[in-house]
Amino acid sequence: MIENQYIKIWTEDDIMFGYYKVDEVDLEVANHMITARVEACDGKTYPFLGDVSSVKTITKDARSAFAEGDGIKNMNACALVVGSPVNRLLGNFFLSVSKPTIPTRLFTSQEDALGWLSTFKKENVD
Incomplete structure (x- = not known):
C-alpha cells in the first residue's frame, strides 16, 4: 500500500485500487497521485479502480495528465x-x-466496477 495526502493505493486480487482523498485536483495533485500509482505498480500492469467520489473539481491540466502518458502507464483499464x-x-x-x-x-457501485474490471485481470499483468 502507498498513501500520501492525496491518495491511498493498494492492490487486491490483481486489481489496483485508488481512493482519492481530496475534493479538488489540479495538475500538481494529479502528478502526486500518478507518481504514487506508478510506484505502486512496480512495473506491472493492472486494471485500476479509482474511487473519485470525494472529488468535486478537477482542472483541465489534471484531466489531461490522467488521460495519457504516465497517467495511464501500467493500467490496462480504468473504472471510476x-x-x-x-x-x-x-x-x-x-x-x-x-x-x-x-x-x-x-x-x-464498486461491485459493478469490479465485475467489469475482472475481465481485464491478468490480461497484461507482467
Missing part, C-alpha cells in the same frame, strides 16, 4: 466510481473531453 450527480458530471466530462486511450468507464 462516482458517488454523486456532480461526480458523474465530472466523470462524463473527463471521458468525453480527455478521451483516455485505455478502456475507461464510470460506475456508481
